[in-house]
Amino acid sequence: MHSLEDVQIGDNIGPEPLFLSKDRVRAYCNAAGLAGVPRFTDDELARKEGLPGMITPGNMSAALVGKLVTDWAQPMNGRLVRLGTTYRSPVLPEHHLTLQGFVTQVDHGERTAELDIWIENEDGDRLVTATATVKFPPKA
């Protein structure tokens, strides 16, 4: 895949396995100014808030979805210009998750592709769903 001309509706993006250890979630919190938010860093304090344990920040899920898109688009010089995420269920660390998606639209006039992306758990439940727009350079 070198340019938008190679992209077809229905093309798969991923799937990629995703395992978020609690330490990795804490590393994201440290890097994103969320280190002081107990529901993202501490099981016991998260349970006191009525959660099953510490959860992954929505912005971390968005960052991982965004990374799947930018990894796909980079070899074609495509830029992520829009991302919409919907948080359906909490993303818990220490689970075997999958990150994947596919191309839903290609617009050769606007030089854009629309994508559907999601994070699912071992049971196939979609915890986070997203749509993204990638903008490609003018036809060479």
Add this chain to the structure above:
Amino acid sequence: MALDFDPAIIGKIFEETDPVAVSAQEIKDFCAAVGETNPWYTDEEAARKGPYGELVAPPLFALTFRNGRHFFQNIPRFGKGGFDAGRDVEFINPVRAGDQITLVSHVKEIYEKTGRSGAMYFVTVRSTVKNQKNEVVAHIDHRFMGRL
């Protein structure tokens, strides 16, 4: 049931945060935490050939800037509890090391919808992320929802 709120709240800017400086180390830490290896964000030389012409932060770095204390105080609350439903982000310009970033926020919309499980409320707060040159980095719509 109609939602009870002052319509003057819509569109009124309630927050402009103080500028926050972005360091190259913070961008590196973010890349490490999300497993970023894309050369546009990690390799100076490869980044020069990319669409930004220089090393920039990954687009989702724009979501790491904290809202000030006025943010949650100014989100109208209805019903019981409520939760973070998602984000809609438009990426305009990348963040670069050395940037000074501010967030300007307002309530974009408030509405209710009745579904199979009953009446729900929806509040969208828009934050515009800007750099020191007053260029827009991103528009971030934060969507909150809950039961009425």
